[in-house]
Amino acid sequence: MCLSLTTAAREHFRELALLRRVRDRIGREGIVDLEVLARDAGMTAEHLSRRFQLAYGCSPHGYQRLATAVRNREARGPEPAVA
Incomplete structure (x- = not known):
């Protein structure tokens, strides 16, 4: 595997861990x-918002x-059963 690809993958996983937190x-x-x-x-707030949207599908x-x-x-607890 190319060194730059390995670095990019590490950075991607690091960012995903931050977004999960x-x-x-x-x-x-x-x-x-x-x-x-x-x-x-x-x-930055803009970067976080964009990356969060890409990762989770919403802001x-x-x-x-x-x-x-x-x-x-x-x-509220369980919804009452409707007959």
Whole structure:
């Protein structure tokens, strides 16, 4: 394997790990402040938003809305059965 390809693959996996940490943090803490998330990931807000969208199919804010909806649904408990 070419050395530059190996380096690129390592960088790609490192970025995916950072994005996974951002995703987990959003799900756990509900953090929406993109600037804080980006600074902690060592990226600009624009870069983080673009890369997050490519990796997960929605923006960090969109993911936060989905995570909140799931938490709210779980807190309500099971839906009553309709006859």
